[in-house]
Amino acid sequence: MSGSADRPFLPHFPVELPVPDLRPWLAGNLLPGVWSFTAAEPGPHVALVSLIHGNEIAGALLLSRWLARGLRPARGRLTFVFANLRAFARFDPADPTLSRYIDEDMNRVWCGRVLNGPRQSAELQRARELLPLVESVDVLLDLHSMLWPSDPLILCGTTPRGQVLGRRLGVPPLVVADQGHNTGLRLIDHSGFSTPEGQRTALLVEGGQHWEAATLATLEGCATALLRETGTLDLPPAPSAAPPRLARVTRTVVAGTHNFSFVAPFRGGAVIPHRNTLLALDGETEIRTPHDDCLLVMPSPRTMRGHTAVRLARFLGPDEA
Structure with missing residues (x-):
């Protein structure tokens, strides 16, 4: 440590x-x-x-x-x-x-x-x-x-x-x-x-x-x-792959206390299936998912007050922007 x-x-x-x-x-x-x-x-x-x-x-x-x-x-x-x-x-x-x-x-x-x-x-x-x-x-x-x-x-x-x-x-x-x-x-x-x-x-x-x-x-x-x-280099086409997924952040969670803690060891990229799932406690305040299929973007298990603890995102469809 x-x-x-x-x-x-x-x-x-x-x-x-x-x-x-x-x-x-x-x-x-x-x-x-x-x-x-x-x-x-x-x-x-x-x-x-x-x-x-x-x-x-x-x-x-x-x-x-x-x-x-x-x-x-x-x-x-x-x-x-x-x-x-x-x-x-x-x-x-x-x-x-x-x-x-x-x-x-x-x-x-x-x-x-x-x-x-x-x-x-x-x-x-x-x-x-x-x-x-x-x-x-x-x-x-x-x-x-x-x-x-x-x-x-x-x-x-x-x-x-x-x-x-x-x-x-x-x-x-x-x-x-x-x-x-x-x-x-x-x-x-x-x-x-x-x-x-x-x-x-x-x-x-x-x-x-x-x-x-x-x-x-x-x-x-x-x-x-x-x-x-960008055409900066002449390179062969990339191998075909599934199109990437696009997500938009719906909430940025900033620690309001020095006692912010997640309720589980979440990994960045995890998707929480259900709305209103408890993610963390910020002092006595509960942090919950705002929607179904909530993507966790770079959760930080050690977050000081005033710093971003996690960003919560929703996946967009192919025609959404």
């Missing part, structure tokens, strides 16, 4: 993945930790982003391997981003949860008012450095993983274009439309990607548990599908 005064006690999580050696890629060719390549043929600007959280090493491992292989776009522009390098520099497989960020969660700072405001932090400084690049991107895939065991999924925000792109990728086969968090805007919620009238699109893929080998394979499959779908 590990813990501190400002984080809950956590079980030991083995780190199955090798820690990526990013030393060859730290300088970047555009910004520190940012590599960008432009093809002769026109096409969209596609960005693959890793290390928004410094302990989520699977995405960085994928991008470092693709850079070492010399991957280049067939058309358009392709950018690889290692975002929070300062947090990653602290990564220790013996205590891998400590390096999520330096000062604050880098995936909660992407509001224009915050980015343009007076507040200072290591993560805000880096976000401001990356902002001109982000504003030039047509399609962005943010590579993430999860602390607690869960089925992988794509988060597509609220725009119909995000839902369409997420469904077209098909890897992983679950797409969730959600409103994000009340504690700040994620990268995919930045106004350039989330305005209803825009064309620019961003997705966030949660590939699985942070340090499992299968997570790397899922992130590679999703990123490859995006490069195929």
Whole structure:
């Protein structure tokens, strides 16, 4: 077990993945930790982003391997981003949860008012450095993983274009439309990607548990599908598979007390068949499913007050959006 005064006690999580050696890629060719390549043929600007959280090493491992292989776009522009390098520099497989960020969660700072405001932090400084690049991107895939065991999924925000792109990728086969968090805007919620009238699109893929080998394979499959779908690479068609399922978040459960606890060890991706099923107790308040066939999106068994404990979602039909 590990813990501190400002984080809950956590079980030991083995780190199955090798820690990526990013030393060859730290300088970047555009910004520190940012590599960008432009093809002769026109096409969209596609960005693959890793290390928004410094302990989520699977995405960085994928991008470092693709850079070492010399991957280049067939058309358009392709950018690889290692975002929070300062947090990653602290990564220790013996205590891998400590390096999520330096000062604050880098995936909660992407509001224009915050980015343009007076507040200072290591993560805000880096976000401001990356902002001109982000504003030039047509399609962005943010590579993430999860602390607690869960089925992988794509988060597509609220725009119909995000839902369409997420469904077209098909890897992983679950797409969730959600409103994000009340504690700040994620990268995919930045106004350039989330305005209803825009064309620019961003997705966030949660590939699985942070340090499992299968997570790397899922992130590679999703990123490859995006490069195929955007025409960035000339790749053979993907094998036929069942169309992915789309779900929309109907309730975001935020812990109102320090005594939030689930009544069972629920796994992310579980579907609760019946409405009004008891899920958790938040102090003395009961948290129950609001509808039948309720999908549990990334339940967090150790949730501090004010943080998201779980998102509850309803599956949509093929013609719903």
